[in-house]
Amino acid sequence: MVFVPPGVLLAASVSALVYLLFKSLFRRIKSFKSTGLRGPPRRSLILGETGYIRLSPDPKLIYKEWARQYGPVFRIALPAGSEAIIVTDSKAATQILSKDTYSYVKTVGLRAVIERLVGRGVLWAEGDEHKRQRRIMNPPFSTAALRNSVPMIYEKAHQLQAAWEALLDSEKGRSKVEVELHDWILKLLLDIVGCSIFDYDFHTLEGQTPPILTALQSLNDTKPTKLEILAYMASIFVPPPLVKWVGKLPSQRNQLMANVAVSSRDILERVLEESKKKTEVEKEDEDRKSLLRVLVEGDMGMDLSREERKDMIVTQMKAILVAGPDPVAATVVWALIELARRPDIQEALRAEIVASAGADAEWESLDSSFPFLDAVVSEIVRLRPTTGEAPRVAVEDDVLQLSEPIIDASGKVINEVNIAKGTKIIIPNHYMNSVPAIWGEDSTTFNPYRWLRKEDEQTRSRRRLYSFGDGPRMCIGRAFALMTLKASPLFLDSNIETGLTYCDLYRLLSLL
Numbered sequence: 001m002v003f004v005p006p007g008v009l010l011a012a013s014v015s016a017l018v019y020l021l022f023k024s025l026f027r028r029i030k031s032f033k034s035t036g037l038r039g040p041p042r043r044s045l046i047l048g049e050t051g052y053i054r055l056s057p058d059p060k061l062i063y064k065e066w067a068r069q070y071g072p073v074f075r076i077a078l079p080a081g082s083e084a085i086i087v088t089d090s091k092a093a094t095q096i097l098s099k100d101t102y103s104y105v106k107t108v109g110l111r112a113v114i115e116r117l118v119g120r121g122v123l124w125a126e127g128d129e130h131k132r133q134r135r136i137m138n139p140p141f142s143t144a145a146l147r148n149s150v151p152m153i154y155e156k157a158h159q160l161q162a163a164w165e166a167l168l169d170s171e172k173g174r175s176k177v178e179v180e181l182h183d184w185i186l187k188l189l190l191d192i193v194g195c196s197i198f199d200y201d202f203h204t205l206e207g208q209t210p211p212i213l214t215a216l217q218s219l220n221d222t223k224p225t226k227l228e229i230l231a232y233m234a235s236i237f238v239p240p241p242l243v244k245w246v247g248k249l250p251s252q253r254n255q256l257m258a259n260v261a262v263s264s265r266d267i268l269e270r271v272l273e274e275s276k277k278k279t280e281v282e283k284e285d286e287d288r289k290s291l292l293r294v295l296v297e298g299d300m301g302m303d304l305s306r307e308e309r310k311d312m313i314v315t316q317m318k319a320i321l322v323a324g325p326d327p328v329a330a331t332v333v334w335a336l337i338e339l340a341r342r343p344d345i346q347e348a349l350r351a352e353i354v355a356s357a358g359a360d361a362e363w364e365s366l367d368s369s370f371p372f373l374d375a376v377v378s379e380i381v382r383l384r385p386t387t388g389e390a391p392r393v394a395v396e397d398d399v400l401q402l403s404e405p406i407i408d409a410s411g412k413v414i415n416e417v418n419i420a421k422g423t424k425i426i427i428p429n430h431y432m433n434s435v436p437a438i439w440g441e442d443s444t445t446f447n448p449y450r451w452l453r454k455e456d457e458q459t460r461s462r463r464r465l466y467s468f469g470d471g472p473r474m475c476i477g478r479a480f481a482l483m484t485l486k487a488s489p490l491f492l493d494s495n496i497e498t499g500l501t502y503c504d505l506y507r508l509l510s511l512l
């Protein structure tokens, strides 16, 4: 064993620290020089602008004001002395999100948060590993595969209706009945996602409370504290050595997520048990494969032991359970709120559905026979995106092309922005969906009629939605979410005339 005097050890540690500090400072200076953008002055030495944004009731208004002052691409201060480039120019945003080479990836901190929550699944993976995981998972999420789920969605929506009617009956005579709206819709979505994606019914609408429901409910009920919000924001952008430390901060939310893992493994074991009982002929006869069957039977592109394969499947299940039911539930709730505020739009929606009486309840007619329903759903998805921001970091030097020139910090007019490797980028989805120059002066108002206007190709193409992201990382559940948003409150059965719509759902709620 070699003896190293403590003084030498200390000197070596201090030199290493100084080296790391200089390296990080040099990177920052390089990144600042390469972009040379304007932006708001640093608000807080420790948190930069993140506290201001995160604790604001409507962050998109902050981005709107900054974009007005500094143009569609600008820089802001982040925690620990670093910076991010905010990109609200649609051409540049598309370049970042759609680059097939994974030149812009999730930050180390964000990936650490994801790993802690749901493991190294599709939400965590980057590059070739992400491509491989998406290739395996994509087929069960295609519209073609999902159309078979439409009758099941109606069935589940009927169960919700029956549960509410039973509640009404049981509370007869009382002047007011309170209902946890988001809670009920979350149950609806959890049952739908379970049946459609895993071939597994959670039966939450019938009163069962699997651990995943408790975990998701608690995540919604326990509002993160200010400290948790800030720790989360900081953990996304802090330098890698600190990530692990921030990740260990005690948080009720982190503990709840442990239940999801237990629940996912339990479902997998049960589905595997059920599958064993089916004959090969029965399996062949099924015209669609659930995600679980694809994962269980498919080629994962790597040699895995039985237990490793199970671990991998559980990881993907956790990603789906955490990323799937809740955003759709939140969007349905927003649809009900917006419709409650606009009785005229409720009437127009109802009229369209009644006028289509006789159409069947298949996916094709849902997709094509209800232009106003389509407009209402698109408008809700635009106005109420469930993910506010997409943080990324450049893994190589790049040049962002802009759709309109901006003025840089030296007063020069530029058409492109140099991005140095390591530059952090934020694309604010909520603001991108309501940029006044693209969506008009009423961009923050709920107005489904904007989707029915005749527009030229160029205007239409500028109006892209960022609610589901874009490019190779675009939400895998997009088609599923849109289908569910259209079908679940429609309660159509085979006879459209007896169907309930979002409006009826709202009326039922007002009765409650």
Ligand code: HEM
Pocket: 122, 123, 124, 134, 193, 197, 319, 320, 323, 324, 325, 327, 328, 331, 385, 386, 387, 390, 466, 467, 468, 469, 470, 472, 473, 474, 475, 476, 477, 478, 480, 481
């Ligand atoms: C209205 C409903 C939904 C919204 C607004 C939404 C939004 C998003 C967004 C913004 C992303 C991130 C894209 C990025 O990283 O740039 C995403 C990813 C993802 N979503 Fe959704 N989502 C919804 C519903 C669903 C559903 C129903 C499922 C599954 C059943 C799902 C599963 C996923 C998964 C697994 C990813 C990760 C994809 C990847 O990284 O390759 N989402 N979603």
